[in-house]
Amino acid sequence: MHVLILGGDGYLGWPTAMYFSKRGYDVTVVDNYLRRNNCTAIDVGMLYPVPTLQARAKLWYEKTGREIKVVIGDLTDAELMRSLFDGRVTYSWAVNDEFTGVPETVIHYAEQPSAPFSLIDYKTANLTVSNNLLVTNNLMFALKDLSPDTHVVHIGTMGEYGTPNIDIEEGWIDIEHKGRQDRFLFPRQAGSLYHTTKVMDTDLIWFCVRMWGLRVTNLMQGPVYGLETHETEGDERLYPIFNYDEVFGTIVNRFITQAVVGYPLTVYGRGGQTRGYLNINDTLQCVGKSVETPAKAGEFRIFNQIMETFTALELAEFTQRVGANLGYDVQIDHLDNPRKEAEEHYYNPTYQGLIDIGVEPHYLTDEVMAGMFRVVERYRGNIRKDVIFRGVKW
Numbered sequence: 555m556h557v558l559i560l561g562g563d564g565y566l567g568w569p570t571a572m573y574f575s576k577r578g579y580d581v582t583v584v585d586n587y588l589r590r591n592n593c594t595a596i597d598v599g600m601l602y603p604v605p606t607l608q609a610r611a612k613l614w615y616e617k618t619g620r621e622i623k624v625v626i627g628d629l630t631d632a633e634l635m636r637s638l639f640d641g642r643v644t645y646s647w648a649v650n651d652e653f654t655g656v657p658e659t660v661i662h663y664a665e666q667p668s669a670p671f672s673l674i675d676y677k678t679a680n681l682t683v684s685n686n687l688l689v690t691n692n693l694m695f696a697l698k699d700l701s702p703d704t705h706v707v708h709i710g711t712m713g714e715y716g717t718p719n720i721d722i723e724e725g726w727i728d729i730e731h732k733g734r735q736d737r738f739l740f741p742r743q744a745g746s747l748y749h750t751t752k753v754m755d756t757d758l759i760w761f762c763v764r765m766w767g768l769r770v771t772n773l774m775q776g777p778v779y780g781l782e783t784h785e786t787e788g789d790e791r792l793y794p795i796f797n798y799d800e801v802f803g804t805i806v807n808r809f810i811t812q813a814v815v816g817y818p819l820t821v822y823g824r825g826g827q828t829r830g831y832l833n834i835n836d837t838l839q840c841v842g843k844s845v846e847t848p849a850k851a852g853e854f855r856i857f858n859q860i861m862e863t864f865t866a867l868e869l870a871e872f873t874q875r876v877g878a879n880l881g882y883d884v885q886i887d888h889l890d891n892p893r894k895e896a897e898e899h900y901y902n903p904t905y906q907g908l909i910d911i912g913v914e915p916h917y918l919t920d921e922v923m924a925g926m927f928r929v930v931e932r933y934r935g936n937i938r939k940d941v942i943f944r945g946v947k948w
């Protein structure tokens with residue numbers, strides 16, 4: 555089976571490429587280095603340097619004998635998107651330049667993923683809106699015109715739902731109104747512009763599925779933590795892009811880095827913000843199971859992709875405890891919350907669908923977090939305190 559990964563250079567894209575390659579799939583990755591370039595543009599630094607996508611694919615080939623074809627290009631360009639389905643594509647790196655053929659599966663990560671980045675100013679807002687919606691729209695039209703049977707796995711976000719005062723269902727809700735019943739997308743009320751682009755993605759995709767009978771799985775993912783995946787086998791040149799800064803870093807990765815460098819943990823406000831979290835290896839498992847059991851033609855299948863929930867303060871206390879066991883004196887700070895979000899709220903999402911298709915959850919244990927500490931410690935000298943908090947406000 556041929557798997558096409560859009561956004562193959564990012565935190566999740568590259569690990570996903572190795573995951574499928576190792577399992578015998580033909581893999582093609584596409585990226586325009588948007589994430590890296592945005593990191594450079596706002597000067598946020600990463601924990602360690604990451605080789606180019608071409609260099610990583612070459613390294614992977616030398617280590618495993620498996621080819622991951624690389625395309626460097628901008629997927630907001632509809633012709634580039636269409637070339638991936640009609641064979642006009644030019645590879646930036648490949649062992650064999652011949653077109654692999656139409657992909658049976660497309661995994662769509664090619665979006666600007668940072669909430670703070672989307673709200674720095676009107677320019678980053680425009681970049682987020684135009685990139686995220688154009689890539690999705692280009693994909694939908696390429697499928698309609700060239701490959702309607704291809705299964706898409708799109709990465710959505712739990713943040714689409716916001717923090718409603720009712721239980722969160724998996725994507726859909728049955729509503730009874732004036733004696734009649736129907737099924738609708740669960741109400742969405744995102745808390746950032748980035749998250750709002752994902753709500754718009756959902757509407758766009760659902761329209762295309764309804765009109766053209768496409769098959770799509772939407773994975774509503776919570777914040778991911780972790781650095782090493784099973785496929786890296788300890789080779790740091792294959793590690794994913796890892797951000798710990800305020801704009802691109804996510805909370806668990808940030809807290810561990812802060813603890814290692816002696817920066818008081820940056821809990822925003824009271825810290826009662828509850829989210830669903832998962833290990834990067836579970837992201838791969840969830841995407842893997844979704845690919846093995848594709849959505850049917852005309853089905854927009856939605857799963858909530860989280861394994862457990864924590865408040866921000868619980869994560870800080872978790873980091874403090876694990877840090878203490880490793881000899882760190884970890885302080886917890888409560889900063890004025892730069893975001894507009896509820897700091898105490900009801901949160902009860904359902905997350906059963908992925909388990910039903912065979913995903914086995916892994917949890918954030920002291921041991922898992924200590925393992926992350928040990929990797930981050932190796933790069934302590936690279937950590938820049940000046941990028942940990944700058945205060946991008948909503």
Ligand code: USQ
Nearest residue numbers: 667668669711712713775776777804805820821822827866
């Ligand atoms: N938070 C802190 N201190 C920090 C960083 C974050 O208290 O130093 C809090 C935030 O206020 C928020 C929560 O932790 O309430 C999560 O923030 P985050 O920065 O880890 O994650 P978020 O901005 O929500 O976005 C991340 C990914 C995004 C993905 C989303 C899933 O960047 O791509 O869609 O997680 S979710 O949060 O479920 O929407």
